[in-house]
Amino acid sequence: MSRLTIALDMMGGDHGPPVTVNAAVRAVTDSPNLQLLLCGDRPQLEEQLKNYSNYPEEALILVHTEQVVTMDDKPSSALRNKPRSSMRKALELVQSGEADACVSAGNTGALLAMAYYELKTLPGIDRPALISSVPAQNHKKVFLLDLGANVSCDSEILFQYAVMGSVMAEEVEGIAQPKVGLLNVGEEQIKGNDVVKHTGQILSSLPSLNYIGYIEGGDIFSNKADVVVTDGFVGNVALKACEGLGKFIISEVKRLSQKNLFTRLMARLSLPLLKKIYNRVNPDQYNGASLIGLRGIVVKSHGNASSDAFLYAIQEAVHEVDRQVPTKIKDKIERLLMERP
Template structure:
């Protein structure tokens, strides 16, 4: 029910995901009559699709605490309950991020040994000598906003969770884990980052590769990049801002005179390739890590195709049982500490 478009996007996205993945079932959680109307409009049916009614909706600007306390039958809460009860293996929502995080944490609980959940997102990245590599390369960055005041130990937790995730969903045995810093030299960094570097280097279960700077995010130099949620949020938003600015300038360049308009027509095939490479629909779906269950957050303004991508991400994490893998890794770390 959430996001900027609600069922209007989620229902067709469910059909899109069902057609992309023949091993999933989709439960649409929310107001039954609204969903049924949207299904009628879509004119499609599937045996792998069902409706689970929920009478309330968390608003996009609602306080997470109020949503958690006051709306026990919200589509968000009911969806997460289904995961808790094992009736669903993952929850995907385009709704209020804070409320989704608070509800997921309250219902699913943290994996023992972990202090806080983190938000992770796979960004496009590229080997600069091979531009086509952008179609396959990904860098998983966390935290992206759940935790703004972090200790070095929190950054270590993010590194462990990110490494397990990438190993599971990308099949990389020893993911390269880097710390985002304001310089690559050893003396650089704020207090937390410098302290985290020591902890990461001492964890032999991690393939810690050192510091990276902001521009390294897009150079395919690491598989996992760790930072606090404040810095991660700024890095993600700056990326969106710069990409948007350049997009507008390109469009303007090609439409600001008749001659240029002619150029635009011939340039189209080239720009279409660029559009595909930078298509944000291909990169939707941020995961909550550290919880005893899989929850994926879609961008609020996601398109049908983008929301289907978030469902695919959730499917992969559920198949690989990422929460269980993280739990095992944390357990091993705790035993090593005690032993």
């Protein structure tokens, strides 16, 4: 097996090196074929590495960077003013071919802007998308995109998202002929706005895409579709609303639990179960999201990611490299563009 190299933005996220170094050490300990390029402030990284022993030291290569993109940086300003940041360096290493993929827990908007600038989109793809999976009934996973990369999408962009989502479900989850649904306010043909209706017509015309038609918000968590396509505004709001509901339910359980001894017991017992389910529903936290449609692999871990979550994001990047996701997207979009009437 050839060695696989992933560049990590070690300074991104709310926690920075204490979390990212821990995840990096565990990643190379688990995977002998993995090499990690740790982009960040060398003294801070060395300081953190002192806490670990018994790991393959040669698998971690420090790449010193001077700047840090903060969570408050505007995307345009980060792109202009932080050319020597750990985030930018990690992306440059992918662009130059020194790394096969990169992972960051930093500012999403800045990562999008820099990744788009550094890596460019694949042929046939106009805009990258942010994609993640949410759990669904019967142990299934459902891929949802776009989660906020593009707030205004025309039918061409939504068509490209459908293709990219289908490739992700097939390659990352191993689903043959993934069912692709288009998010809408109803299932009937006449429902929806013009962009959605037109997208539905395009998707229906493609024999190689398993398009199942419109699906409603209520069906995201069912196993009706393997891929749910929508624009970044709707996807972002829907996903965050669900996260908000999860938090609300947990706070309600806590509140109701204070009523009497019985409800207190009930809540004490049900909270771990609820948190377990809630963590599955919160993909940013748990799964990481992938930035797809680029000529390179970029995985975004949550800003508040724990070292478990950051480790998971590294593994996700490895998996996407193994499955050659960008090449598969390029091939599939080429094929489907030829099928279009």
